[in-house]
Amino acid sequence: MITQTRRQFLATTTALGASLALPQIAGAADPIIIGVPSAQSGPVGIADHKDWQNGVDLAISEINSAGGVNGRMLQTKVVDIDILSPEGTIAAFQNLTESGVHAIASAFVLIPQPAMDTAAASGIPYVHGNTQLASLDLFKTDPKKYRNIFQLDVAETWYGSGLIKFASDLKASGKWTPKNNKVHIVQEQIAYTQVISKATQDAIAASGGEWEIGAITDIQFPVQDWSPIIAALKETDAGLIMIDHWVAAELAAFAQSFAIDPVEGAMVYLQYGPSQPEFLDLAGGAAEGFVWGTVYGVYADEKGAAFREAYKAAYPGTMGVVYTGGGYDAVHLLANVWKTTDPSDFDAVGNAIRGTEYRGVNGFYKFLPETQSGISYPNMVSDPEGGQAHLFFQVQDGEHKIIAPDPFSESAFRPAPWM
Numbered sequence: 001m002i003t004q005t006r007r008q009f010l011a012t013t014t015a016l017g018a019s020l021a022l023p024q025i026a027g028a029a030d031p032i033i034i035g036v037p038s039a040q041s042g043p044v045g046i047a048d049h050k051d052w053q054n055g056v057d058l059a060i061s062e063i064n065s066a067g068g069v070n071g072r073m074l075q076t077k078v079v080d081i082d083i084l085s086p087e088g089t090i091a092a093f094q095n096l097t098e099s100g101v102h103a104i105a106s107a108f109v110l111i112p113q114p115a116m117d118t119a120a121a122s123g124i125p126y127v128h129g130n131t132q133l134a135s136l137d138l139f140k141t142d143p144k145k146y147r148n149i150f151q152l153d154v155a156e157t158w159y160g161s162g163l164i165k166f167a168s169d170l171k172a173s174g175k176w177t178p179k180n181n182k183v184h185i186v187q188e189q190i191a192y193t194q195v196i197s198k199a200t201q202d203a204i205a206a207s208g209g210e211w212e213i214g215a216i217t218d219i220q221f222p223v224q225d226w227s228p229i230i231a232a233l234k235e236t237d238a239g240l241i242m243i244d245h246w247v248a249a250e251l252a253a254f255a256q257s258f259a260i261d262p263v264e265g266a267m268v269y270l271q272y273g274p275s276q277p278e279f280l281d282l283a284g285g286a287a288e289g290f291v292w293g294t295v296y297g298v299y300a301d302e303k304g305a306a307f308r309e310a311y312k313a314a315y316p317g318t319m320g321v322v323y324t325g326g327g328y329d330a331v332h333l334l335a336n337v338w339k340t341t342d343p344s345d346f347d348a349v350g351n352a353i354r355g356t357e358y359r360g361v362n363g364f365y366k367f368l369p370e371t372q373s374g375i376s377y378p379n380m381v382s383d384p385e386g387g388q389a390h391l392f393f394q395v396q397d398g399e400h401k402i403i404a405p406d407p408f409s410e411s412a413f414r415p416a417p418w419m
Contacts, residue, residue, distance in 0.1 A: 031073045032343045034060075034331065035096030035104040035124075037081040037089075037115075043222070044247055045083045045108075047276040051320035052107035052129070053078065055327030058314055063331070069338045074331070077101055086114040093118035102343040103127065105330045107323045110192065113138055120145050123346040125353065127334065129296060129326045131156050133195055136371040143372075148350035151373035152326060152333075152365065153296035153388060156192055158379045159271060160199025162390045163293065164211060165379070166404055167240055167267075175413045178239035179265040182214030186229055187244040189220055196271060197244050214238035223250050226257040233263050241268045248276035252283035259286035262418035267291060277318035280398065287395040289416025291403070295376055297391045298325035298361050300402050300410040307361040321393075321400055322362075329360030363388030378405050 038053050039045035053076075060074045068074060079095045082088025089109050096104055097118060106128040109115045112135040119126035125148045128135075133155040139146045164183075170176045183204055187197040197216070204211045215236040217229060223245075233241055241263060245251060251273040258268065273279060274292040298304050298321045307328065312319055337352040354372070358365040364385055366375060375387030384407055392404040394413060401411035 029072060031075040032069060032338060033075050033077055033101045034334065035099070035101035036076050036078045037092040037096065037104065037106050037109075038078050039083050040080045042082055042084065045110075047248060047278055047320065048323045049081075049107050051276070051323040052105075052327035054311070054315050055324040055329075056105060056331050058311060059328045059331035059335075061314075062310075063335050069335050069343075072343075074335065081109070083108070083110045086111050089114040090118055097122040097124055102338075103334050103349070105327065105334070106130075107326065108132075110190065116146055116149055119149055123148055125334070125346055125349050126150070127152055127330050127353070129153050129323060129330075131295060132192060133157055134191065136373050139372055140370065146372075148346055148353075149372065150353055150367055151371070152330060153362075153374045154376040154380070155373070156196050156295075157199040158295050158376050158390060159196045159293065160201070161203040162295065162376075162379050163200060163242060163269060164203035164207060166293070166390075166392050168207070168210060169404070170413060176267060176415075178267065180237075180239040181209075181211050182236065182238035183211055183240045183242060184214045184217070184233055184236045184238035185242045185244055186217045186219055186233070188246070189218065193244045193246065193271070200242060200244070211240070219245065221245075221247065221250070223253070226254045229254070230257055230261055230263075233258075233266075234261070237263060237266075239266060241266050243268065243270045246271060246273045248273045248279040249282055252279050252281075252287070255279075255283040255290055256286040259418070265419055267419070268416070269293065272322075274393070274395070274400070275320055275322040277320050280318050280395070280400075285398070288398070289395060289414070289418070291392060291394045291413075292400075293390065293392045294322050295379075295390045296326060296362055296374075296388055297322045297393075299363065299389065299391075299408055301408060303359070304361045325360065325362040329358070329362050329365070332360060333358050333365060359385070384408070 039049040064073050079092045081092035093115050104126040108130045112130055112132055127150045129152050131153050135151050185197055204213055217232050251270050268290055270290050270292040272294055275294055341348045341352050364387055377387040377389045381387050389408050391402050393400045394403050402409050403413045
């Protein structure tokens, strides 16, 4: 487990000097450039992409303050991206691949193939937090073509099966007694949320009757009025409610509506979206008691706490607790690889990433060879330090508190105000 002090953490994550020196090559003192496709306009993605960009910038600031990577400073090239269209995704990635960047570090895109194909054509290492089974399946179709593309985290399927495991574990612990075994799923219509819903339904079917589907209700982005949804939830009266949607502002609107007219006694799980700063800012006191989860998030252990402290000092206000750490870890992971490789030798860098093991603020990174993606604890491994923890949070006293899994929890589950 983690034994570093905060002082040691800040020292080890910023001091990248004293590394093995690279052979002298032409332009060795030139900056190493990281391309960052970042949604700066459009209806979705801005908050997560801003979190990622902030994490990237914080890591670069630390690394450059410590002398850079073998004397070379890190820089970013940031381009706007439309993550909702293939054309917008291709345009952003082509901009980066044609401008001489040494790597692309992306929070996520919603349509993975255009991004992966554009990056693959250049060979430039591309690390991302797509959290998509589609990205992994595409890699498996041609591992040689996509050899330098890495998903930092795992597939979104674990959101579904992991939720049912969490609910069963919480019930078994005695901290929660569900009023019935029904699960009501409210599902948005994009492929990402549909995959999560399907995985949840499969896990319920595999529970041997411990859980059953109470109802499945469809929603379509943007959700203008949550009243019909809440009426459907009250009619089903399930013990566990899953809102399978990821846009923070809309989940905040749901929380406000639900707090006025709740399903009494139900535990309500909001899929991922509360991680974005807007959720707490917009929902206010109505956010209290809601549970949410992420397969990729900032820990609250000593390493994570030190990062949170440094991040909040640099970026005051409500902190996102997913892609802030993801962007930060991505840069440190790349920097560690570049200490012993030529950043312009893309295949050498890709080979080094394949062999890397790195403990960041979002958990442990080791890439599975069959998918070049991360490992989920406790869904895929039993060792807490063997992957990235599937974190479950609850809003308590206006703050996000990790309530599972052990040993990363910082608070116990509390009954929500409507329970």
